[in-house]
Amino acid sequence: MSNKKVVLAYSGGLDTTVIIPWLKENYNYDVIAACIDVGQGNETEGLEERALKSGASKFYLKTVTEEFITDYIYPTMKAGAVYETSYMLGTSMARPLIAKVLVDIALQEGAEAICHGATGKGNDQVRFELTIKALAPQLKIIAPWRIWDMQSREDEIAYCQERGIECPVKKGDSYSRDRNIWHISHEGLELEDPAQEPNYDKLLKLGVTPQAAPDQGTAISISFEKGIPVAINGEAMDPVTLLTTLNELGGQNGIGIVDILENRVVGMKSRGVYETPGGTILYKAHEQLEHMCLDKQTYAYKQTIAIKFAELVYSGEWFTPLREALSAFVDSTQEVITGTVHLVLYKGNIIPAGCTSPNSLYNESIASFTTGELYDHKDAEGFINLFGLSMKIRGMLNNSKN
Numbered sequence: 399m400s401n402k403k404v405v406l407a408y409s410g411g412l413d414t415t416v417i418i419p420w421l422k423e424n425y426n427y428d429v430i431a432a433c434i435d436v437g438q439g440n441e442t443e444g445l446e447e448r449a450l451k452s453g454a455s456k457f458y459l460k461t462v463t464e465e466f467i468t469d470y471i472y473p474t475m476k477a478g479a480v481y482e483t484s485y486m487l488g489t490s491m492a493r494p495l496i497a498k499v500l501v502d503i504a505l506q507e508g509a510e511a512i513c514h515g516a517t518g519k520g521n522d523q524v525r526f527e528l529t530i531k532a533l534a535p536q537l538k539i540i541a542p543w544r545i546w547d548m549q550s551r552e553d554e555i556a557y558c559q560e561r562g563i564e565c566p567v568k569k570g571d572s573y574s575r576d577r578n579i580w581h582i583s584h585e586g587l588e589l590e591d592p593a594q595e596p597n598y599d600k601l602l603k604l605g606v607t608p609q610a611a612p613d614q615g616t617a618i619s620i621s622f623e624k625g626i627p628v629a630i631n632g633e634a635m636d637p638v639t640l641l642t643t644l645n646e647l648g649g650q651n652g653i654g655i656v657d658i659l660e661n662r663v664v665g666m667k668s669r670g671v672y673e674t675p676g677g678t679i680l681y682k683a684h685e686q687l688e689h690m691c692l693d694k695q696t697y698a699y700k701q702t703i704a705i706k707f708a709e710l711v712y713s714g715e716w717f718t719p720l721r722e723a724l725s726a727f728v729d730s731t732q733e734v735i736t737g738t739v740h741l742v743l744y745k746g747n748i749i750p751a752g753c754t755s756p757n758s759l760y761n762e763s764i765a766s767f768t769t770g771e772l773y774d775h776k777d778a779e780g781f782i783n784l785f786g787l788s789m790k791i792r793g794m795l796n797n798s799k800n
Contacts, residue, residue: 510538
C-alpha cells in the first residue's frame with residue numbers, strides 16, 4: 399500500500415470505476431473512494447463492494463441529502479434561479495456540497511489530492527475544482543479525462559473488460575446520467591444529435607411523459623414559511639419527505655421534463671434531457687406566493703438577481719462573496735413569503751388554483767371593478783399626465799420639426 403492518498407469522488411458509474419485502477423497504475427496512490435449521497439436512491443447500494451473490488455483501499459458513504467435541500471436547493475429556489483430559462487440547476491447545486499465533503503474527507507485522511515471523473519468538456523470539472531480551491535487550495539486535483547488516452551465511453555468499457563472489472567454499463571445503453579433528490583439528467587447517445595427526438599420510453603426514470611399521465615388532474619396544496627416549503631395538503635413534512643412526495647406526484651403527472659440545448663461554462667453547447675418533477679412544482683408554487691406578497695419593485699429587482707444567481711450556481715461559484723451577498727438579499731425578501739398555494743397537476747402542466755397569505759398585498763376593495771373608498775378613478779387622470787409628461791414633451795418637439 400502506498401503512503402500517498404487520493405480521495406476519489408466515486409459514483410460507481412463507468413468513469414469512476416475505471417479511474418480506481420487507473421490511479422493505482424499511474425500514480426501508485428492509495429485510493430479512497432468516497433460516495434456523497436445527495437439523494438441518488440438505490441444507486442448507492444453495493445458501492446462499497448464494487449469500489450473495493452476495483453482496487454480502492456477504503457470506502458466512504460456520506461449521506462447529506464437534507465443538507466443538500468436546506469443549504470443549497472432552498473437558497474436557489476428562493477432566488478428563483480433558473481439557468482437559461484429552463485435548467486433548474488440540479489447537478490450544479492449538488493457539486494459544491496459534494497466537493498465540500500470530499501475536502502473534509504481528504505483533510506481527515508491526510509490525503510494529498512482529490513480526483514474527480516468529470517470530463518474536460520464538461521461543467522462539473524469547473525464546479526468541483528472551484529470549490530476545492532476555495533476551501534482547501536493546498537490540495538492537488540487530478541482530472542483523468544484531461545490526462546489519459548481514452549477518448550470515449552467505449553474505450554472505458556474495454557479498459558474494464560481487459561482488467562476483469564465488472565462494468566456498470568453496456569454498449570448501446572451508455573447514457574451519461576446524474577441523479578439526486580432534486581433531479582436526474584440524461585446525456586449521450588441520440589441526444590448528441592439535436593435533430594433527433596429523445597427516446598423518452600428509454601430515458602425517463604422519475605416519471606412518465608405528459609401523454610402517458612392520467613386524464614384526471616391531481617389537486618395539491620403547498621404551505622411555505624418565509625420562503626421554505628413546510629407542508630403538503632396541510633401535513634407538515636421534513637425536507638426530504640416533502641421533496642420525495644412532490645417528486646412522486648410530479649412524476650405521475652408528467653411534470654418537469656425538459657429537453658435543453660444549453661451553453662456550458664467552457665463555451666460549447668450541449669444537449670440534455672432533465673427530469674425535475676418536484677422541483678418544478680416547488681418553483682411554481684413559490685412564484686405564486688411571491689406574486690401575492692412582494693411589492694412591484696422588489697419583485698422586479700429579484701428577477702434580475704435570479705439571472706445572476708443562476709449563472710453563479712451553474713458556473714460553480716457557490717463559495718463566492720457575490721453568491722453569499724445575493725443570498726442575503728434574497729433571504730430578506732423571503733420574510734413575507736408565508737402562506738399556502740393550491741395547484742392542479744395535469745399532463746405536464748401546473749395549474750394555479752388559488753393562494754392565501756397573511757402577508758398578501760392584494761386588496762380586494764382596491765382591485766375590484768366596483769368603485770370603493772380606497773381608490774378614486776378620477777385620480778388616474780393626474781397620474782397619467784405626470785407619468786406621460788416626458789413622452790408628451792418629446793411628441794411636441796417632434797411635431798414642431800415637421
